[in-house]
Amino acid sequence: MTFSVIIPVFNRPLEVRSLLESLYLQTDRKFEVIIVEDGSWDTCENEVKAYRSKLDINYIYQENSGPGNTRNAGCRIALGDYFIFLDSDCVLPPHYMSIVKDRLSKHYTDAFGGPDEAMKDFTRLQRAINYSMTSFFTTGGIRGSSEKLDKFHPRSFNMGYSREVFNHTEGFSSMRFGEDIDMSIRIIQAGFTTRLVREAYVYHRRRTTLWGFFKQVYNSGIARIHLFKKHPHSLKAVHFAPAVFTSGVLILSMLSLLVSPYFLILLFLHALIIFADATYRNKHPTIGLLSVGASYVQLLGYGIGFLHAFILRMLLGKGEFSAFQRSFYK
Structure with missing residues (x-):
């Protein structure tokens, strides 16, 4: 060849x-x-x-x-x-x-x-x-x-x-x-x-900035719904995970404000696990700390994009779109 x-x-x-x-x-x-x-x-x-x-x-x-x-x-x-x-x-x-x-x-x-x-x-x-x-x-x-x-x-x-x-x-x-x-x-x-x-x-x-990374994963979340419209069998239960996580973060944040700050313990433990794992894998605590921020940008960006497209395309019947029109390259 x-x-x-x-x-x-x-x-x-x-x-x-x-x-x-x-x-x-x-x-x-x-x-x-x-x-x-x-x-x-x-x-x-x-x-x-x-x-x-x-x-x-x-x-x-x-x-x-x-x-x-x-x-x-x-x-x-x-x-x-x-x-x-x-x-x-x-x-x-x-x-x-x-x-x-x-x-x-x-x-x-x-x-x-x-x-x-x-x-x-x-x-x-x-x-x-x-x-x-x-x-x-x-x-x-x-x-x-x-x-x-x-x-x-x-x-x-x-x-x-x-x-x-x-x-x-x-x-x-x-x-x-x-x-x-x-x-x-x-x-x-x-x-x-x-x-x-x-x-x-x-x-x-x-990406070299968290904002650029957010735009990428946001559109990736949107793309998952676009793919579902073209290939219905492609959407699996696991693809809902970031959207579920995003909804969970929102609910826990509201409960922490309205009921008790202890509701944030679950998020703290998740962030601590990411910090420990990233620090171990990269042998650097600063990378571990940055990984917490990058991981939450990734999960929330993808989740929000997924929910955005789900509402517009699945519930309101809108056509294909992207949130950041010039961000064509991942």
Whole structure:
């Protein structure tokens, strides 16, 4: 097989430079790279030029159309038999491509996904956000790493599928959020195989501010209801957990004000567990403290977005929407 690495970009030139450097440092560099600039005003054209002599790289610019359509644009010019999609804020360990090729040669699958980890040079807040997205005590258990190896639902920050999959499904939908889960559902419905490759992890920088992180997870909560409208079977009881948590926080906060402050003990214990676990995992109490804040931003942001969309779409019959229209990239 031949491989094409497709990267949608929206105003992130410095992150693209780090990603391209990690691609250049791969132990196996037999692949092409396609950068699709999605209407950026702060382009990465200079970063691409710096790596033209080091990588087999293609660069195209298009009007802003969202990450799904941007990935499809890359697929249409790709020469490879197998497409790998990466978010521009990811960095690859040197063995990433060799592991993907090895696993696909031994246990071929039509589509695969891999997990994400925090790099040692990430800021403390980035490590805290990474904890909140992967921890059992937040929504980490809902995300991809907990799913079965087979019939895995890959996420677009670290995902690949064959040209045959693209030709059959016509690629990602035009959904602004949740387009990767929608894609995974359609891949499985079409009878293609999917698999989690745990060893093919990436370092994911994610958002660098809590407000940016809140916007991301808020829209993720909204996207879960949009996905339900397209694929009713995709909504599981576990997806209600952040909304239930958000409602619980509101109720406990009201009871603490109206009845007794002791109702906040449950929230304090939950926060203490997160602090202890994050401190142990990151070997740093400051990251543990930041992880408490990031975890509550994640749970409440997702929960509020979920409830927002549930009320508008399920109860009031409104159409598809997003709360932060320009936040197309996770």
